[in-house]
Amino acid sequence: MENSLDISKQALWQIMERVSDPEIPVLSVVDLGIIRDILVHPEWIEIVYTPTYSGCPAMDVIRGEIKKALEERGWHTVKLTQKLSPAWTTDWMTEEGKRKLRDFGIAPPVAGGPAPHPVSCPHCGSARTELLSQYGSTACKALYRCMDCLEPFDYFKCH
């Protein structure tokens, strides 16, 4: 038997699935794995999150988006709790999230960081790629180029 708190919790996770990362709009905060827990208290709800890295400039925007999404659905008393330990790792990103990244033309993070593992080209799948710049379109991404199809692409490197 599900009680009403479980039902609320489920609804809240569904709301979180619709909150997207401002830098990579195809990814939700759930895909990213930054929502660690949702607690339903009698008077308020608490969203426990871990930023992708501390000082991530997108986090303020994400906090605002989380509050807005909840308010639009009638949840007005929301507490956002930041949890820095354990630190976020790319392993927390869902497989669905990694697939969405590839479809969007961004190489998903490689466990343990790119070196010495090759970053595969999201366009043709080739492992013959080279790093052009540590910083791509945002601080969370590095710019790579594929030596087979010659397309440049972003690699999501938040760690």
Ligand SMILES: [Zn+2]
């Ligand atoms: Zn390629």
